[in-house]
Amino acid sequence: MSQATLQGAAETAPAGPFGKRAGLILGALVIVALVALFAGARYGLLLAIGLGFGIALEGMRFGFAGPWRAMILRREPSGVLAQLLAIALVAVVAIPLLSSHAGELVGAQAPIGFAMVGGAFVFGACMQIVLGCGSGTLVNAGSGNPVSLLALPFFALGSFAGAWGLIWWTDLGALPILTLSGGAGLGVTLVLLALAAAIFLWRAAPGAVKLSRRHAIAAVVLALLAIGNLLVAGQPWGVVYGLGLWAAKGYSALGGDLSASAFWAAPGSMERVQSSVLTDYTSLTDIGIILGAFGVAAWRRGALAAKLPTYPARAWVATIVAGFLLGYSSRLAFGCNVGAFFSGISTGSLHGWVWFIAAFGGAFLGIRLRPMLGLEARS
Numbered sequence: 001m002s003q004a005t006l007q008g009a010a011e012t013a014p015a016g017p018f019g020k021r022a023g024l025i026l027g028a029l030v031i032v033a034l035v036a037l038f039a040g041a042r043y044g045l046l047l048a049i050g051l052g053f054g055i056a057l058e059g060m061r062f063g064f065a066g067p068w069r070a071m072i073l074r075r076e077p078s079g080v081l082a083q084l085l086a087i088a089l090v091a092v093v094a095i096p097l098l099s100s101h102a103g104e105l106v107g108a109q110a111p112i113g114f115a116m117v118g119g120a121f122v123f124g125a126c127m128q129i130v131l132g133c134g135s136g137t138l139v140n141a142g143s144g145n146p147v148s149l150l151a152l153p154f155f156a157l158g159s160f161a162g163a164w165g166l167i168w169w170t171d172l173g174a175l176p177i178l179t180l181s182g183g184a185g186l187g188v189t190l191v192l193l194a195l196a197a198a199i200f201l202w203r204a205a206p207g208a209v210k211l212s213r214r215h216a217i218a219a220v221v222l223a224l225l226a227i228g229n230l231l232v233a234g235q236p237w238g239v240v241y242g243l244g245l246w247a248a249k250g251y252s253a254l255g256g257d258l259s260a261s262a263f264w265a266a267p268g269s270m271e272r273v274q275s276s277v278l279t280d281y282t283s284l285t286d287i288g289i290i291l292g293a294f295g296v297a298a299w300r301r302g303a304l305a306a307k308l309p310t311y312p313a314r315a316w317v318a319t320i321v322a323g324f325l326l327g328y329s330s331r332l333a334f335g336c337n338v339g340a341f342f343s344g345i346s347t348g349s350l351h352g353w354v355w356f357i358a359a360f361g362g363a364f365l366g367i368r369l370r371p372m373l374g375l376e377a378r379s
Contacts, residue, residue, distance in 0.1 A: 024298060028051055028291070028292075028295060032044050039278040039279055042232060043278055043279060043284055045232050046229070046232055046233055046281055046284040046285055046288070048288070049228050049229050049285060049288065050287060050289050050292065051288040051289075051291055051292040051295075052221075052228075053135070053237070053285060053288060053289050054138070054289035054290060054292020054294075054295070054296070055295065055296055056221045056292075057136075057139045057218075057222075057289070057293065058142070058143055058296040058297060060214055060215075060217065060218040060221070062079070062082070062215065062218040062222075063079075063132070063133070063136045063139065064127070064133045064136060064342075065127045065128060065131055065132055065133050065337075066079060066131070066136075067079020067080045067082070067215075068080065068128070068360065069128060069363070069367060071200060071203075072363060072367055075203055075204050075205035075208060076205065077201060077203070077204045077208065077210060077211075078208075078210065078212045078215045079215055080200050081200060081201070081210065082211060082215035082216060082218060083341075083342070084193050084196055084197050084200075085216065085219040085220075085223075086219035086220070086226070087345050088193045088346075089220065089227075090223050090227055090230075090343075090346035091186060091189050091190065091193070091346040091348070092186065093230075094107070094230055094346050094348075095181065095182070095185055095186040095189065095346075095347065095348045096182075096183070097230070098347060098348065099181050099185075104234060105230060105234050105235070106235050106236075107179070107236060107343075107344075107347030107348060108235075108236040108335060108339055108340065108343035108344045108346075108349055108352070109177050109179055109344070109347065109348070109349040109351070110177060110334035110335070110340070110344070110351045111170070111174040111178075111334075111351065112174065112175045112350065112354050113170055113175065114172045114174070115169035115170060115174070115332040115333075116332060116354070116355070117333075117354060117358045118332065118333075118358075119162075119169075119328075119329040119330065119331070119332030120333040120340065120354070120355040120358035120362065121359065121365075122325055122362060123326060123329040123330050123333055123336060123359055123362065124359030124360060124361065124363040124365075124366060125362040125363065125365040125366035126322040126323075126325045126326045126329065126366060127326060127337070127366065128362075128363050128365075128370060129318060129319075129366045129369055129370050129373065130147055130148065130151045130319055130322050130323060130326070131370075132147075132148050132151070133326075133336050133337040134155075134243075134326070134336030134337060134339070135239050135289060135336070135337065135338050136148075137151055137152055137155055137323075138152070138239065138290050138293070139290075140293070141293075142289065142290035142294040142297070143294065143296065143297035146308050146309065147309070147319050147375075150319050150320065150323065151319050152323065154320050154324040154327070155243055155323045155324070155326045156243040156247040156327060157247050157324060158323065158324035158328035158329075158330075158331075159240050159244030159247065159327035159328070159330060159331050160244040160247035160264075161327070161328055161331075162244070162328035162329065162330065162331025162332055163241075163244050163261070163263045163264065163331045164261040164264060165261075166263050166331055167262045177351075178351070179348045179349055179350065180348040180350065181348050186348075189345065189346075193345070226343070226346070229285065230347075233281040235281065236339070236346070236347050237285065237338055237343050238285075238335065238338060238343060239285075239286060239335075239336055239338045240282075240327065240330045240331060240335055240339055242280060242282035242284075242285070243286065244327065244331065245269075245272055245273065245280060245282070245283060246277070248264055248273050249273055252274075258273065311374055311375060314374050315373055315375045318374070319375070333359075334351060334355075337359070340352055340355040340359075341356050341359065
């Protein structure tokens with residue numbers, strides 16, 4: 001074979017795994033750098049934190065909906081215990097910081113009310129139907145999961161719609177915001193987390209792994225990223241607001257009038273609707289989660305070649321409905337597994353505990369509904 005032929009073959013040969021992976025890393029660095037350049041260093045750092053969340057969740061195959069399902073169906077507590085561990089690690093840092101820097105940092109604090117409890121229950125059911133919570137839907141969509149790719153836009157629409165009428169729902173009745181603050185609040189939070197862990201350990205199946213090494217590492221990584229999010233953004237890790245904001249921007253761009261909604265017409269919300277998405281903290285971490293999960297999936301497979309499941313038509317309809325209800329119910333519940341459960345409890349909000357109980361109860365219903373809706377794969 002001539003030298004010219006060898007050179008031509010080398011030029012046309014596809015890039016190897018190392019080249020593809022180097023390209024993914026370089027692409028991520030370029031995106032972060034561009035956001036930092038045009039929006040500011042803080043926003044670039046938040047996008048990087050979001051990428052970290054996406055890489056950790058997809059790379060370590062960790063989330064919220066899956067571990068709950070494993071506990072309910074097989075009594076495997078490892079994933080749920082890792083969630084509680086991560087929350088405890090964040091709480092140790094976040095609750096004291098919130099007490100000492102009240103004017104600089106805010107917690108994920110919300111009132112307990114009828115709509116909040118009902119919203120959490122519906123969310124728990126729907127996240128088992130689509131096998132993804134707020135962060136899980138972003139991760140699964142980023143990695144090419146067809147169900148999540150379909151559910152995600154309807155999740156955003158549901159979040160927008162739920163926020164639109166949020167004031168009406170909260171007027172049905174709610175307690176004042178109740179928080180656990182300071183050293184005493186941290187102590188109570190850690191005791192409650194230990195009690196919850198003890199209950200899951202008690203219910204564990206004989207011989208089940210209590211806390212796997214992978215889950216323990218994922219818990220530590222997520223905790224570090226969540227603490228970083230709090231310090232950089234001045235607020236806890238959240239998901240749902242960003243999705244609703246994207247829909248609100250779309251509605252406004254199409255000529256829709258947001259003034260009829262007390263939530264979206266509020267000065268803070270209107271300012272975010274009119275500003276760049278690259279200056280909204282939650283949007284940046286949401287985008288980062290999608291891109292991070294995409295990068296991990298592409299790193300593993302070289303391409304996003306997810307096979308389309310052979311679901312019946314009712315399963316795809318159920319995915320659309322469940323996706324919308326995920327967004328709508330999470331606004332009523334003041335967050336999803338991230339904003340209400342993870343960030344709520346770790347910043348001392350009692351509504352996070354109520355959310356956890358209600359959503360876990362809803363998960364039992366969702367698990368029963370999933371096969372009835374035709375969403376158990378028949379490949």
